[in-house]
Each structure stands twice: as C-alpha cells, then as structure tokens.
Amino acid sequence: MNMKCVFLVVSWLSTIVVVTAQVGNLVIEGQEPPQIILENCTDEIILDGALTEATWQNAQTYASYTQYFPTDSVLACGKTEILMAYDETTLYIASRCYAPNNEFTVASLKRDYGFGGSDNISFLIDTYNDKTNAYLFGMNPYGVRREALIANGGKARNDFDPSWDNKWNGESKIYEDHYVCELAIPFSSIRYKKGVTKFRFNSYRNDVQCNEISCFVNIPREFILMDLNYMADMQLGQSLDTPPQNITLIPYLSSAITRDFDEVTEMGTQWNYNVGGDAKIAVSSSLNLDLTVNPDFSQVEVDQQVTNLDRFEIFFPERRQFFLENADLFSSFGSRTMRPFFSRRIGVSQDTVTGNNIQNTIYGGMRLSGKLNEKLRIGVLDMQTAAQKDNDLPSYNYFVGALEQRVFDRSNVGFIMVNKQAINASDFGGTSDTYDRVIGTEFRLRSKDNFWSGKTSYMQAITPNDDKMKLSHFTSLQYNRRKFRADWSHMLVGAGMDAEVGFIPRKDILLLSPAIDYRVFPATDKVAQYTFSANFDWIYKLGQDNNEIIEDFGLEENRIRFDWNTNFSNNHRMNLGVSYSNFFLLEDFDPTRVQAEDIFLDAGTKHQNTAIAFSYNSDSRKTFFYRFNPLYEKFFGGDRYSLSGSLAYRFLPYGSISIDYNFSHIDIGGNFDKANLWLVGPKFDVTFTRNLFWTTFLQYNSQLENLNINSRFQWRFAPVSDFFIVYTDNYNTETFDPVMSRNRALVAKLTYWLNL
Numbered sequence: 001m002n003m004k005c006v007f008l009v010v011s012w013l014s015t016i017v018v019v020t021a022q023v024g025n026l027v028i029e030g031q032e033p034p035q036i037i038l039e040n041c042t043d044e045i046i047l048d049g050a051l052t053e054a055t056w057q058n059a060q061t062y063a064s065y066t067q068y069f070p071t072d073s074v075l076a077c078g079k080t081e082i083l084m085a086y087d088e089t090t091l092y093i094a095s096r097c098y099a100p101n102n103e104f105t106v107a108s109l110k111r112d113y114g115f116g117g118s119d120n121i122s123f124l125i126d127t128y129n130d131k132t133n134a135y136l137f138g139m140n141p142y143g144v145r146r147e148a149l150i151a152n153g154g155k156a157r158n159d160f161d162p163s164w165d166n167k168w169n170g171e172s173k174i175y176e177d178h179y180v181c182e183l184a185i186p187f188s189s190i191r192y193k194k195g196v197t198k199f200r201f202n203s204y205r206n207d208v209q210c211n212e213i214s215c216f217v218n219i220p221r222e223f224i225l226m227d228l229n230y231m232a233d234m235q236l237g238q239s240l241d242t243p244p245q246n247i248t249l250i251p252y253l254s255s256a257i258t259r260d261f262d263e264v265t266e267m268g269t270q271w272n273y274n275v276g277g278d279a280k281i282a283v284s285s286s287l288n289l290d291l292t293v294n295p296d297f298s299q300v301e302v303d304q305q306v307t308n309l310d311r312f313e314i315f316f317p318e319r320r321q322f323f324l325e326n327a328d329l330f331s332s333f334g335s336r337t338m339r340p341f342f343s344r345r346i347g348v349s350q351d352t353v354t355g356n357n358i359q360n361t362i363y364g365g366m367r368l369s370g371k372l373n374e375k376l377r378i379g380v381l382d383m384q385t386a387a388q389k390d391n392d393l394p395s396y397n398y399f400v401g402a403l404e405q406r407v408f409d410r411s412n413v414g415f416i417m418v419n420k421q422a423i424n425a426s427d428f429g430g431t432s433d434t435y436d437r438v439i440g441t442e443f444r445l446r447s448k449d450n451f452w453s454g455k456t457s458y459m460q461a462i463t464p465n466d467d468k469m470k471l472s473h474f475t476s477l478q479y480n481r482r483k484f485r486a487d488w489s490h491m492l493v494g495a496g497m498d499a500e501v502g503f504i505p506r507k508d509i510l511l512l513s514p515a516i517d518y519r520v521f522p523a524t525d526k527v528a529q530y531t532f533s534a535n536f537d538w539i540y541k542l543g544q545d546n547n548e549i550i551e552d553f554g555l556e557e558n559r560i561r562f563d564w565n566t567n568f569s570n571n572h573r574m575n576l577g578v579s580y581s582n583f584f585l586l587e588d589f590d591p592t593r594v595q596a597e598d599i600f601l602d603a604g605t606k607h608q609n610t611a612i613a614f615s616y617n618s619d620s621r622k623t624f625f626y627r628f629n630p631l632y633e634k635f636f637g638g639d640r641y642s643l644s645g646s647l648a649y650r651f652l653p654y655g656s657i658s659i660d661y662n663f664s665h666i667d668i669g670g671n672f673d674k675a676n677l678w679l680v681g682p683k684f685d686v687t688f689t690r691n692l693f694w695t696t697f698l699q700y701n702s703q704l705e706n707l708n709i710n711s712r713f714q715w716r717f718a719p720v721s722d723f724f725i726v727y728t729d730n731y732n733t734e735t736f737d738p739v740m741s742r743n744r745a746l747v748a749k750l751t752y753w754l755n756l
Contacts, residue, residue: 001247005311006135008098009410011309013227014377015293016550025654030687031556033232034062034216034217034232035086035144035173035232035235036062036084036201036221036232036233036234036235037060037235037237037624038085038086038235038236038237038512039055039058039059039060039083039085039086040085040086040087040237040318041085041086041087041092042054042055042058043055045085045092045184045729047169047170047171047183047184048171048182048184048334049143049171049172049173049179049181049182050179050180050680051083051094051096051182052175052179054093055092055498056083056338057086059080059083059084059085059094059148060083061082061083061118062081062082062083062216063079063080063081063082063616064205064216064521065079065080065205065214065215065216065293066210066214066215066218067212067214067215067224068204068212068213068214068215068218068219068221069212069213069528069587070211070291070528070569071521072218072219072221073530076205076207076210076212076214077207077210077216077277077588078097078098078099078207078209078210078212079096079098080095080096080097080098080121080203080204080205080214080216080691081095081096081098082094082095082123082203082216083095083253083756084234085238088183088241089186089187089188090185090186090187091125091185091186091187091242092182092183092184092185092273092335093123093137093181093182093183093185094180094182094183094237095121095156095180095181095539096178096179096180097119097121097178097179097180097181097205097207097297097456097699098139098177098178099119099177099178099179099207099209099210100209100210100673101176101177101209101500102174102175102176102177102178103116103209104119104140104141104179104208104209104570105118105119105208105303105621105652105692106118106120106140106141106153107146107652107653107656108653108655108656108685108687109142109144109654109687109688109689109690109693110144110685110687110693111144111145111146111470111690111716112147112148112162112519113140113144113146113696115138115206116206116620116621117208117212117281117620117625118140118206118208118620119140119141119179119206119209120138120139120140120141120146120205120206121138121139121140121181121203121204121206122136122137122138122203122205123136123137123138123201123202123203123207124136124150124201124202124203124204124226124228124231125185125190125199125200125201125234126146126199126200126201126228126231127192127193127199127502128191128192128193128286128371128374129189129196129198129199129200129228130374130375130406130410131153131200131216131228131231131446132152132379132406132407132410132412132446133149133228133328134149134150134152134153134154134200134226134228135147135148135149135150135190136148136150136160136344137168137183138187139172139181139183139379140169140172141170141179141297142653142690143170143171143172143173143181143620143690143691144170145168145412146162146163146351147162147164147165147166147168147330147538148161148162148163149161149164149325149326150162150226150228150235151328151329151332152332153227153228153229153410153446153453154226154227154228155224155225155446155453156224156229157224157616158227158513159328160226161324161327161328163321163324163325164226164324164325165720166189166190166323166399166720167186167188167189167573167719167720167753167755168183168184168185168186168482169183169184170182170183170184173344179190179386182253186244187240187241187243188243188282191285191286191288191371192240192285192286192342193285193371193373193374194240194241194284194285194286195239195240195241196236196239196240196241196678197235197238197239197240198232198234198235198236199233199236200217200228200231200232200233200234200447201231201232201233201234202216202217202219202228202230202231202232202492203215204216204218204219204226205731210620211569211570211571212623213225213307215230216232216389216404217230217231217232217379217603218230219483219733221521221529222480222481222482222485222519223450223480225477225696226451229410231449231475233648238455241284242284243282243285243449244248244287244754246282246444246756247279247280247281247282247755247756248279248280248281248751248754248755248756249277249278249279249393249511249754249756250278250279250280250720250751250752250754251275251276251277251326251751251752252274252276252277252296252729252750252751252752253272253273253749253750254273254274254275254276254296254298254747254748254750255272255273255274255747255748255749256271256272256273256274256298256745256746256747256748257269257270257271257745258270258271258272258743258744258745258746259741259743259744259745260739260742260743261741261742261744262742262743269416274296275294276293276295276296276364276368277292277293277751278290278291278292278293278295278322279291279292279531279581282658283368283370284370286371286372287368287369287370287371287372287378288368288369288370289365289366289367289368290322290325290367290368290369291364291365291366292322292362292364292365292366293363293364294362294363294364295322295362295364295365296749297319297320297321297347298720298724298726298745298747298749299712299714299726299747300321300748301319301321301697301710301712302317302658302697302699302728303316303319304681304699305560305681305699305701305704306662306679307662307664307677307679307701307710308593308665308703309591309592309593311507311585311587312425312506312590313342313503315336315337315503315505317617318331318342318343318344320343320347322365323343323344323346323445323607323743325367325369326367326369326370326379327343327445329369329377329378329379329402329404330343330379330381330402330416330445331343331663332442332518333402333416333440333457333459334413334440334442334444334457334472334502335474335476335489335491335562337491337503337504337505337506338346338459338472338474338503338504339492339499339502339503339504340416340418340438340440340459340472340499340501340502340503341400341416341418341438341499341501341502342502344549345398345500345501345502345503346362346383346385346501347359347360347361347362347383347385348360349385349388349393349584355507357390358391359387360385360386360393361384361386362383362384362386363384363385363386364383364384365381365382365383365384365398365412366380366381366382367379367380368380369384372608373642374406374681375405375407375582376403376404376406376417377403377404377405377406378398378399378401378402378403378404379400379401379402379403379404380402381398381399381400381401381626382397382398382399382400382402383397383398384397384398385638387398387423387424387428390427392428392429393428393432394422394423394424394425394427394428394432395422395423395424396420396421396422396423397419397420397421397423398418398419398420398421398501399417399418399419399421400416400417400418400419401415401416402415402416402417403415403416408448409446409447409448410446410447410448411443411444411446411447412444413441413442413443413444413500413721414441414442414443414566415437415438415439415440415441415442416438416440416441416503417437417438418437418438418439418444418499418501419435419436419437420435420436420437420500420501421434421435422434422435433463433464433465434464434503435462435463435464435571436461436462436463436498436499436500437461437462437463438459438460438461438462438499438502439455439459440457440458440459441458442455442456442457442458443455443456443457445477445704450480451479451480451591452477452479452480452730453477453478453480454475454476454477454478455474455475456474456475456476457467457472457473457474457475458471458472458473458683459471459472459473459499461495461496461498461499463496463498464672465496465498466493467496467498468494468495468496468545469494469496469497469508469542469544470494470496470497470498470542471492471494471496471497472491472492472494473491473492474489474490474491474492475488475489475490475491476488476489479487481628482684483518483519483520483521484516484517484519484729485516485517485519486515486516487514487515487516488514488515489511489512489513489514489515490510490511490512490513490583491509491510491511491513492511492542493506493507493508493509494507494508494544495507495508495542495544495545496544496649505657506539506628507545508541508543508544509539509540509541509542510539510540510543510555510606511537511538511540512535512537512538512540513535513536513538514535514536515533515534515536515739516533516534517531517532517533518531518533519531520532525568525569526568526570526684527567527568527569528567528568528569529566529567530564530565530566530567531564531565531566531567532562532563532564532565532708533541533561533562533565534560534561534562534563535559535560535561535563535564535631536559537557537558537559537560538555538558539556539558539559539583540553540554540555540556540704541553541554541555541556541586541707543558547584547586549584549604550584550586550671553649555745556583556584556586557581557582557583557584558581558582558583559579559581559582560579560580560581561577561578561579561580561660562577562578562579563575563576563577564577564686566574566668570616570619571619571620571621572616572618572619573615573617574592574614574615574616574617575613575614575615575616576613576614577611577613577614577615578610578611578612578613579611579613579695580608580609580610580611581608581609581611582606582608583606583607583612584604584605584606584607584608585601585602585603585604585605585606585607586594586603587603588600588601588602588603589601589603589706589754590673591635591636591666591668591736592666592668592672592677592703593703594675594677594703595673595675597629597670599671599672601636601668607637608634609631609633609634609635609636610633610634611631611633611634611640612631612633613629613630613631614629614630614631615627615628615629615645616628616629616742623649623650623651623652624647624648624649624650625648626645626646626647626648627645627646628643628644628645629642629643629645630643631644631722632643633645635666635668636668637668637669637670638663638667638668638669638672639666639667640664640667641664641665641667642662642663642664643661643662643663644660644661644662644663645660645661646659646660646661647659647661648658653687654682654686654687654688655684655685655686655687656685657682657683657685658682658683658685659680659681659682659683660679660680660681660683661678661680661681662677662680663676663677663678663679664676664677664678665677676702677702677703678700678701678702679699679700679702679703680695680698680699680700680702681698681699681700682695682697682698683695683696683697683698684697689716689751690716691698691715691716692714692715692716693713693714693715693716694712694713694714695709695711695712696709696710696711696712696715697709697710697711702735705732705733705734706730706731706732706733706742707731707733708728708729708730708731709727709728710726710727710728711726711728712724712726712727713725713726718752718753719751719753720753721751722749722750722751723748723751724747724748724751725744725747725748725749725756726744726745726749727745727746727747727748728743728744728745728747729743729744729745730742730743730744
C-alpha cells in the first residue's frame, strides 16, 4: 500500500509538471511561414517531367529553400523550385532540382528507397492541420517513388513509417543542370476533413553534388528533419468535397514447398497453398476500414539477427504490412521498454514444452482507423488466431482500441484497451490464462514553441491471478534548445504488470533516468556539429515479486554513459563512448549463451562492467562506404573484445553488395570457456528496373549455431501489385562437417491491387 501511495504521488506530480510545461511558454520564435497558393488546372497535365502544360506555365514558382545540413543559417546552394496545382480529383506537385551537373546519385531503383546517400526530394502534407500526422511523397531523378506516414509530430525517427502503400503517379526527367519531378496524388488516396480549404506543407531535398540537405520551411538543426511544427500553409482556392467512396481489394494466392528436417515425424517434402487477401474501405474522407482474411506474410523481409549478450528479451520491430499502417495509434503508448501493445505477439505463440516461439495461424481481422473530427482520432484492431491442439493452446481473439484527442496546440490525450481472450479455454489443459487485459491513459506533450515535449502514462493490467501491483507508469519530459537538450524520464513497472500482448522485459522496477546533450556548431568548414551526451540510469527493485536476492526496496542496477559525437561536414561521423554499469544478477546467467548447462554466474552475485567504445561512419553518398565499431569491456570480471560494422559497395543505380559483421571474444575466466562469437551477414540487393528486384540475405550466427539464407525475387507488374518468389533455408552449424539443413521453403506469392 505504501508503494502504491508513492506511485500515485509521483504520477500526480509528473502530470502537473508536464501540463505546466505545455501552457508555460506559447511564444513562437522567428517569422511566419510562407504561404502557398494552389492554382486550378487549366488543361490536362501529362506526367512526363517536361512542365510544358499551360497550368505549369502560369503557376507561381516557390524557391525559398534553406540549408538544414551542414548548417541551417544560409540559403541552399542548390536551387530548388516547386509548383503546385489541383483539380477536383488530384493534387499536382512539380519541382525543379538544380545542381552543378546532371551526374545525379541514385542508390537503387527500388520503391521506398532511403533518404540518405542519394539525390531525392520529399514533400510532406499535413491534411488535418494538426501538426501531428502527415503524408510524405518523394521521388528521385530516375522517377523512383516512395511514400510514408509521419506520426507524433515527427519528433523521433521511429515516427516515420515507410510501410504505407497507396496508388499515386509520378515521373522524373533529367536535364543538363537539373532534374524535374512531377507528381499526381489522388485526393482519394489521402484522408482529410470534408470542406477543408488549407493543408500544411513542407519539403526537404538531399543534394549529393552540393553535399547539403535543404528545406522549404527552415528547420533548426536541433530538431529532426521531418518535424511537423515547421510547415507552410497550402491554400486551396475552394473547399474540398468528400472524395468518392472507394473500395480496394488486394487478394493473394501463394504456394509453398517446405521441409522441416528437425521434425522426425515429417518424412518428406510438404506442399501447401494459401488464398486470402485484404480489403480497404473508405468509410469517410477521414476514416478507413481495413479487413484481412487468412493473411500470409511469407514475402516479409527476414529479421536482422543480433549477438545477444543481454539478460533480457530483445526487441525486434514489426515488419508485417497489415500491422504497420497507422501503427502509431496503438504502439505509441508507454515507452521503448514498457509497451502495453506489441503487434508481433499476434500470430506468434510459445511452445509449452520447449519455450520457443512458434508461428500461430491468423484466421483474419479488421482495423478501423482515422479521424472522427478535427481533433479526435480513433483506432480499433481485432484479430482471430487458430487453436494449437498439439501445443495445448486455445484459439485467441486479440482486441485493441485506442483514442487520441488533441488538446492545446499540438498535444493530445490518449486512451488504450488491450484484450487477449481465449476461446473455449475449458477444452484445453489450462497452460495459459483465459484472458489478459490492459487499460491505460497517456498525455503527450508537444508545446507550441517546440521547446518542450514528453509524455506521462498510467497502465493497469487485469488478469485472473492475484499478483501485486498490476500497474505501470512512465513519464518523460524533454527541453530542447539550440545548444542543449535536457531529458528526464522515470518508469515504474509493478510485479503483476502482465501484458501478454505487450513488450515489458523487466518488472518490479523503478527506473530514474536523466540525460543531457550539449551541442557545439563550430565556425569551420570541416565539422558541422559536436555533441556531448551524458546518460544516467538508476534501477530500483520494488521487492514485490518474492525474489530472494532483493526482498525489499533496494538498488538493483545503476548505469552511466558519456559520449562525444562528431558530425563532419563531409558526412563522416565519429563517436567515442565510455560506460559503466553496476548490478546484481537476480537469476543464474551465462553471458555468452554458449557454455555447458552447468556453467553460469550465480544469482545474487554483484558485477561491474566498464566499456570503451568507438565508432566511425564514412560518407554513405560514396560508391564504397563503411562503418566500424571497436569495443573493449571489463565484462563480468573478465574481458570482452568486440568489432562490429559494415562494408558496402554500390553499383549505381542497380543495387549494392554489403556485409554486416559482429565479432566478440569473451574471456570471463574460472570455469567459463573462452567464447568467440561471430555474426556475419552479407546482403546482395539488385534492382534490375523500377519494377524488378532481387534481394539475397545470408546470416551466419555462431551463438545460435545457425546459417540462414533468404532470397527474394519481386516483380511489381502493376501499381502496388506484386509477384514474389522467396527461398529460405536454415542450416545447423554446430558441426561444419557436414552442415545439416534444419528447414527449407520455396514460396511463390501473387498479390493484386484492385480498385472498385
């Protein structure tokens, strides 16, 4: 009861501090953003990069781009011009991107390319004028397109979601000293409020020849490039009506040949096929319903493996298309290490005998997401999975509901409910709970002047057991100015905070975590920025989980890290970091994960690890670039030497050959054998044309004694319609003579985007 009182007082004070920060300073520094007046189309626009139509000849040209990198206080060296027009159905954007010559760098012909390392331009459109969400459309000199959704005001890199796909058209053309991009974005492909007369807009360009990143509306370097606080007003000549109701069907057909060599009862090759698909239904101009039946994710890119030396579960991001669209509505709650909802839990279950994760068939599901009005955004997700009789697990229904109400200028209040419900659980052996629920609320701060940001949240678990403290709380508050950033965060996770559809690697803890960055922008042509960072963590055990090592409230772990980061004007980066951690082991632990079963460090022992790390990244614009990170650490009383990094060679614009590597030599001493852990991952990425791609990824992981081969061929034969051939093989490398295959699969999949 005393711990609950402390928790409630801390939560109440945190909310007061965060709300006070919101209303404390409402002054916007600097001048008003420019206005863009859209022209009505006077003739038909042909997407050819020529801009010869009368509409473009008469349209106003806007060319006020300024640098973001290497400095943010001068006009852009490479001139950029944009023109805009619209008709009843379509928004048109054109740009002229000037450079010293026409030798433009394009790393790949594949859609949804990365921004860095190649010439390209992006356009951001905030259709609700809420400074919170936006659409991004981009093109490069070869006419390759990309699109994305931006959430949470664009305050962090993970607010950028390139998984979003929709139909729109565009073409580019290269001239002697510039290239032209011409885009046609149907109003039916975006969401907005009926009767709207204004969008918010910004654009940013990567210019390889001039070695600069420039923006239409200037963004200070202390903020991220896609920050939605810095945008112009895009004025429409007349209000937009509701776009035509549209229904999109995306059926798929797949066939697979598989063999599991580890399954002794499987006598030969298995053949199977799948039929299913998705549907997208525009309920209104601002609300969309997505349906899926028997979803198949065989074409999804394989996870990049890691060498795991940590004591806790490692987070792998979601890669499945259905769960990624509008994912911020559900996944923004909590923190990186305390998420009440993590979509990768759906379709994955745990073998009740071995404890390993296994795939669980998803029958189908739905997602309703969008805006009910200018300030209220909603999301509802419901999925149904199959029962697993061999694993003694029933069928589960997963339901997630989320609300997001905008308050003040850019802040919002969110509510979430997560429910995992077993179906006919009485027919099974009771190896899992019949239900697991989490409800919670969160206030997210984004001040009008953009100096203050943060959040405070409270989550409550509802489960059949009688565990103590079924709750969690998280607060972060950040103050960001030109020369420094100060951050405070704390997190409390109760012993009973059982979120089976969430990601909570540690329970029964109170974390206190202040951090500070100090930035220097030197007056030199060689260095763009120095940043000194200091991060501190104190982790206290609450003593409510019956652990015998720390029975009462006490310090479990403390960590400190200092970093000196240098960003050079030529796009090279260098970092030097020193870290120290001091902690108790609460369970027996083998840091190498490769020792014999009876070799481990005992629970209750105290350890101190100290590490010195260095990293250097070369210029990713070059044909050959590299990254290397050496590290030395006093590791659990012994020594750890590590070298990781990557090498890449690009044959422009048709692809690249790269290799990621991670080697660790660990000598703990005592009964521990010396461990040499290798993780090597060569990757071959070839883009034959803008519609034909081939990617092969190999990963050798000595810690897992596994060699994985994943090769994927993709033919985009029509807009957002694909044919895939995917080959996957896993080999047991415990002994290399012979190397034994564990499992193998060859999958063919056809998807087609059909507008009704």
